[in-house]
Amino acid sequence: MPHPSQPPDHVLDLFAAEGVLEPLEGGRGTSWRAGDLVLSPGHDESEAWLAPIQARLAVRLDEASPRSLRLALPVPARDGNLTADGWAATRFEPGTTPCRHLATLQATAHLLHARLAAAVPERPAGLDARDDRWARAERAAYDGTAARLAARSDPGGIRDLVRSLEAALDETDLGREQLVHTDLANNVLLDATGIPFVIDFSPAWRSPLWAEAVCVLDAVLWQDAPAEALDDWRSGAQRQAMLRAALFRVLSDETCDVARYAALDLADA
DSSP states (O other), X not given: OOOTTSOOHHHHHHTTOOSOEEEOOSTTSOOEEETTEEEESSOOGGGTTHHHHHHHHHHHHHHSSSOOOEEOOEEOOTTSOSOBTTBEEEEOOTTOEEOOOHHHHHHHHHXXXXXXXXXXXXXXXXXXXXXXHHHHHHXXXXXXXXXXXXXXXXXXXXXXXXXXXXXXXXXXXXOOOEEEESOGGGSEEEOTTSOEEEOSOOEEEEOHHHHHHHHHHHHHHHSOOOGGGGGXXXXXXXXXXXXXXXXXXXXXXXXXXXXXXXXXXXXXX
């Protein structure tokens, strides 16, 4: 019997995927390998604008000598679409291992966002079409009223947690906004030569400082990075970026572990 979370046969057919299906680590733990492809759910045609940007940058990064960063290459379906029934495909990279080293993750964020700033000078209009829970949470993290409304009916102390985070916000400038990856902590692998290989691009138009704060927060919460990694994020612009990162995650988590976030005391000055 097929596993309920695996890509259905018609999706495999559209991507001309061959080989035994194999679940993969990394990302949100929902991707599958089929031959030389990786198939991931949770995508729709509103993201079609991203694939050409990602493909061009992936090729440029692979052509660089020496390589310092790599990016997964999107693969279109046989009908020319970039998604099929919510699934998207990228080229499988053999010999990778998940990266859990926080300094490497942060260095990868700096490199990737520098390249994206040069490659995408203007905000893509396609971002406006995103309406998944991550997009809604990202917008709410920059709008205190929206954040309070989003948390109003949630149980388990989420409302109080959101209120404390929102109350600590101010108008500090977090820096120039650009295209960023909002989920790097879970989506950086090391290739067979040790070069960071970025997968499952989750786009937003925000400050790189905020995207890095999300990465650091995720690493502390879920990847056993030391809590001391947050020490550099407790004052100034870094603190404001971290507060908005926490709002983003609290409001986008399917099941929010309120106690885990509260234990970090992010709202305390």
